Amino acid sequence: MAIVAIQLYDAQATPVNHVFNPTRPDQIAALWFEDTSQASPIGYWRISVELKRPAVAVAGQSSKDRVYRVKVTMHEPVLETLGTSDSGLTPAPTLAYVSRGFAEFVLPERGTLQNRKDLRKMLHNLLNEAQTIAAIETLVMPF
Numbered sequence: 074m075a076i077v078a079i080q081l082y083d084a085q086a087t088p089v090n091h092v093f094n095p096t097r098p099d100q101i102a103a104l105w106f107e108d109t110s111q112a113s114p115i116g117y118w119r120i121s122v123e124l125k126r127p128a129v130a131v132a133g134q135s136s137k138d139r140v141y142r143v144k145v146t147m148h149e150p151v152l153e154t155l156g157t158s159d160s161g162l163t164p165a166p167t168l169a170y171v172s173r174g175f176a177e178f179v180l181p182e183r184g185t186l187q188n189r190k191d192l193r194k195m196l197h198n199l200l201n202e203a204q205t206i207a208a209i210e211t212l213v214m215p216f
Contacts, residue, residue: 106119113152116166
C-alpha cells in the first residue's frame with residue numbers, strides 16, 4: 074500500500090482542510106505526516122502512526138498475551154510572538170504549547186478482522202458522542 078497524504082478538516086466555523094503529507098519513517102514501525110502550512114516547522118501539526126508487532130513466537134508460548142499495538146497520535150502546536158526586539162523587528166514565533174491526542178489499540182494476535190473493524194468503528198463513534206465531545210471540548214464531565 075502506498076503512503077499518501079491525509080486530509081482532515083478542523084473544527085472552525087468554516088472548516089479548513091489541513092493536508093498532512095508523509096515525511097519520513099521515524100523508526101521502522103512509525104510514519105509521520107506534517108501539515109506544513111505554518112510559517113515555521115516548529116508550528117507544523119503532526120500525525121504519527123505506529124505499528125508494533127508481537128515478538129517472534131517461541132515454542133510453548135501462549136498466544137493469549139501476544140498483541141499488536143497500533144498508536145495514532147495528533148500533535149497541534151500553537152505558536153506565539155512575544156513583543157518586538159530592541160531593533161524594532163518582530164521576532165520569530167516561538168512554541169507556546171502543544172495539544173495532543175492519542176489513540177492506542179491493543180489487538181490480540183488471535184483477534185479477527187471483524188474484531189478490529191468493530192473496535193476502530195466504535196472508538197470513532199465514541200469520539201463523536203455528545204458526552205465525550207463535552208469532556209474534550211468544554212472540559213466538563215457528564216454527571
